[in-house]
Amino acid sequence: MADVTVSQFADVLKVPVDRLLVQLEQAGITVSGADAKISDDAKMELLTHLRRSHGSGAETAAPNKITLKRKTQTELKMASTQGRARTVNVEVRVKRTYVKRDVLEEQNRAQLEQADQKRKEIEAAQQFEADKVEAERREQERLDLENLRRLEDEQQRVRQAEESRRALEQRERDDADRTRRAPDAKGAQEPARAETRVEPRKPETRVEHKKPETRTAAEPRGEQNTRYGRQELHVTGGDAARFKKKKVRMRGRPSTPEGEQKHGFEMPTAPMKREVAVSETITVAELAQRMAVKATEVIKSLMGLGVMATINQSLDQDTAVLVIEEMGHEAKLVKDNEIEEDIQGVVTDEDVALEPRPPVVTVMGHVDHGKTSLLDYIRRTKVAAGEAGGITQHIGAYHVETPRGVVTFLDTPGHAAFTAMRARGAKATDVVVLVVAADDGVMPQTIEAAQQARAAGVPIVVAVNKIDKPDADSERVRVELSKHEVVSEEWGGSDIFVQVSAKTGQGIDQLLEAILLQAELLELKAPRDGLASGVVIESSMEKGRGAVATVLVKRGTLKLGDPILVGQQFGRVRAMFDETGKAVKEALPSMPVVVLGLTGAPNAGDDLLVVESDRKAREIALHRQSRHRDTRVAGRAPATAEDVFSQMEDAKISIIPVLIKTDVQGSAEALRQALDKLSTDEVQVKVLGSNVGGITASDIQQAASSKARVIGFNVRADSGAREAMKDTGVEVRYYSIIYEAIDDVRAIMSGMLAPEIKETIVGVAQVRDVFRSSKFGVVAGCLIMEGTVKRNNPIRVLRDSVVIFEGALESLRRFKDDVNEVRAGTECGIGVKNYQDVRAGDQIECFSRVEVARTI
Ligand code: GDP
Ligand code: MG
Numbered sequence: 001m002a003d004v005t006v007s008q009f010a011d012v013l014k015v016p017v018d019r020l021l022v023q024l025e026q027a028g029i030t031v032s033g034a035d036a037k038i039s040d041d042a043k044m045e046l047l048t049h050l051r052r053s054h055g056s057g058a059e060t061a062a063p064n065k066i067t068l069k070r071k072t073q074t075e076l077k078m079a080s081t082q083g084r085a086r087t088v089n090v091e092v093r094v095k096r097t098y099v100k101r102d103v104l105e106e107q108n109r110a111q112l113e114q115a116d117q118k119r120k121e122i123e124a125a126q127q128f129e130a131d132k133v134e135a136e137r138r139e140q141e142r143l144d145l146e147n148l149r150r151l152e153d154e155q156q157r158v159r160q161a162e163e164s165r166r167a168l169e170q171r172e173r174d175d176a177d178r179t180r181r182a183p184d185a186k187g188a189q190e191p192a193r194a195e196t197r198v199e200p201r202k203p204e205t206r207v208e209h210k211k212p213e214t215r216t217a218a219e220p221r222g223e224q225n226t227r228y229g230r231q232e233l234h235v236t237g238g239d240a241a242r243f244k245k246k247k248v249r250m251r252g253r254p255s256t257p258e259g260e261q262k263h264g265f266e267m268p269t270a271p272m273k274r275e276v277a278v279s280e281t282i283t284v285a286e287l288a289q290r291m292a293v294k295a296t297e298v299i300k301s302l303m304g305l306g307v308m309a310t311i312n313q314s315l316d317q318d319t320a321v322l323v324i325e326e327m328g329h330e331a332k333l334v335k336d337n338e339i340e341e342d343i344q345g346v347v348t349d350e351d352v353a354l355e356p357r358p359p360v361v362t363v364m365g366h367v368d369h370g371k372t373s374l375l376d377y378i379r380r381t382k383v384a385a386g387e388a389g390g391i392t393q394h395i396g397a398y399h400v401e402t403p404r405g406v407v408t409f410l411d412t413p414g415h416a417a418f419t420a421m422r423a424r425g426a427k428a429t430d431v432v433v434l435v436v437a438a439d440d441g442v443m444p445q446t447i448e449a450a451q452q453a454r455a456a457g458v459p460i461v462v463a464v465n466k467i468d469k470p471d472a473d474s475e476r477v478r479v480e481l482s483k484h485e486v487v488s489e490e491w492g493g494s495d496i497f498v499q500v501s502a503k504t505g506q507g508i509d510q511l512l513e514a515i516l517l518q519a520e521l522l523e524l525k526a527p528r529d530g531l532a533s534g535v536v537i538e539s540s541m542e543k544g545r546g547a548v549a550t551v552l553v554k555r556g557t558l559k560l561g562d563p564i565l566v567g568q569q570f571g572r573v574r575a576m577f578d579e580t581g582k583a584v585k586e587a588l589p590s591m592p593v594v595v596l597g598l599t600g601a602p603n604a605g606d607d608l609l610v611v612e613s614d615r616k617a618r619e620i621a622l623h624r625q626s627r628h629r630d631t632r633v634a635g636r637a638p639a640t641a642e643d644v645f646s647q648m649e650d651a652k653i654s655i656i657p658v659l660i661k662t663d664v665q666g667s668a669e670a671l672r673q674a675l676d677k678l679s680t681d682e683v684q685v686k687v688l689g690s691n692v693g694g695i696t697a698s699d700i701q702q703a704a705s706s707k708a709r710v711i712g713f714n715v716r717a718d719s720g721a722r723e724a725m726k727d728t729g730v731e732v733r734y735y736s737i738i739y740e741a742i743d744d745v746r747a748i749m750s751g752m753l754a755p756e757i758k759e760t761i762v763g764v765a766q767v768r769d770v771f772r773s774s775k776f777g778v779v780a781g782c783l784i785m786e787g788t789v790k791r792n793n794p795i796r797v798l799r800d801s802v803v804i805f806e807g808a809l810e811s812l813r814r815f816k817d818d819v820n821e822v823r824a825g826t827e828c829g830i831g832v833k834n835y836q837d838v839r840a841g842d843q844i845e846c847f848s849r850v851e852v853a854r855t856i
Contacts, residue, residue: 564608704729780842
């Protein structure tokens, strides 16, 4: 059987037919195709050609280095600081890297240098060492050097032998087992340099351990005929061809040293070397895809490294690089943000038609100076009346059609806790209305607001408010503000001052005029076409609606069905509402809208971007989430009580751990920041978490494990959580005014436990049905679930554990009779004063305020 077809030949060589065809062509052998016969002469010619090109061919074909790892696991029993026994898993990893000769030589030199260095150190340390130890080390050293010398000699021998024998070698004479065994035997003689680290979870010890190429030259072989009759054709070089390299490595054996490969026809069996891009994290599936292997291969390889991973698990960069090298590819580290770039494609203002847009005006100023009242007057609705404590708790956005044009107003909360939110307001805004009460003058938050507006480069219109008051002094406001570089036009500055009264409406028209004038000067324009973008003003999770985000559109037109990416969240615009609650189909630039359809509540201040596909939105959001997770894990606060206590012991500081739950994201953020700021050198407030939604049993568990107290801001514990509270004794405090929460925590910190007003929930009623009567208005048919509901106590209406109204009872009736209290298990009719929107499923909680002496 002299001639075979190209495809048969390829089969023998274990190369793809295409590849062989290319090689044949390179060798100058013309064949008509895969089914053409290939003569022995042609095979010879091919071989000669390949040999000629081999010098370099083999270099590139053989992997530069092969890494082997062995792992042993043991357990250590240790007594912990608390006196309890702890089991620590100790993992010892030995890693050996077989490096290609030229690389090896390079490293030899380095190692010699290192040995030299080490010797010098040893000499210096000699006088302190016992003779015996010294002798031992010297012996060790001598062995090291001897090894090195042996290594070099051996390499030399291998090279010579290999060169002289190249032409004679035949594949059948290659004894794979013998050669594979050799390095192992050698490895046993050599002291394994292993490093151990007592680290329960993730030992990272990798010891680069260079080993000599141990394969000795193969014996000269007699001539032997191949299957295809020609002795010259030694098409494979032992196991290099019979086992895929990957497999060999995975079994923990050294792969064929390149001495063998060089004279074998191994080029076709060489793995395809790819450059694999890895960012800071990469999932197993992604990694497999980039290396063009099955995910199971990657998982297997990870197991070899002692990492159990699932296909969707994300790996850190180090692990990914190990796997890539393990599989014979090259890792290319890429900037993690690459995915973030060009999310919407590059759009410059020249590309799209710009159209005028309404100004976005943020009303800022000190608390109680009349921001909300001013907005109210402009909107001619009452917002302040419904607010707890008269403080705007969340940023509100209103799209107001004034007689002089459309203006979008953002109301910002006044308390110090909201610095972050105010800063955000300034960022999203075109004009700042700085409200200063003429009777109160410039206050800390007035200055802060002015600075924020200046920093954002936003023009300021000063509304000197409450000029209806007898003690109003607008000149004083001017003088005080000029000290902070807010100078009125009359005084040669550039800021417009308008005197107004939110009570009488005086000056409001001039204020609007001034705002619109400033806006006109800015020539505000935005494209209406193209992918929309915007910024989140507030967000929350609502039962039945999911994530709800108030978004201010900045460019483009946001439409129903658009795939969106918002911070770490993604989704589609499922529904949109304007600030009056009316459903809208699209939102133009400068319009605030409530958007439903996100997977989770984004953070206030996050950018909203419409992207071209759901896939892209999802991909980027998940990428951001995993990054966020990673950074959070990296800088994690002590999460368990043990951690906290051990830290306290360490640093002699006391820590007050708290867990925050709020109704909207903005408050969570604000409270967190405010509490973080309270920390001093001696007492630290550790916010373990700040999340949106009712307090659940798992929150209580988390708090219990960290000995934390829970702060519920406008949210309540659900029944599961209340059970858990009884079991764990976790303290939950409810607040509806942020600074009360802050004051409380501060008081705890300072140990000044003045008597406090403590709220106790005395009864909870479940609304079963709602009736409307002409005589009593809206009456809720209720069942008292817990405690007693009392006629004269204050109440709150809760929906999905979130406070939606606080006030008093209008009526409490059993059948037809007015009663003063109703006990658990009884039905009753409840009318809530000034609140008509009670619904079936709501809870009405009745509470009392009592003064108690505080103890920790
Ligand atoms: P914000 O905290 O800045 O939003 O202030 P509010 O709008 O809640 O107002 C605080 C208090 O000042 C409320 O009691 C208002 O009725 C009162 N107020 C606001 N503007 C005026 C005004 O122009 N004249 C008078 N007399 N009272 C005002
Ligand atoms: Mg307000």
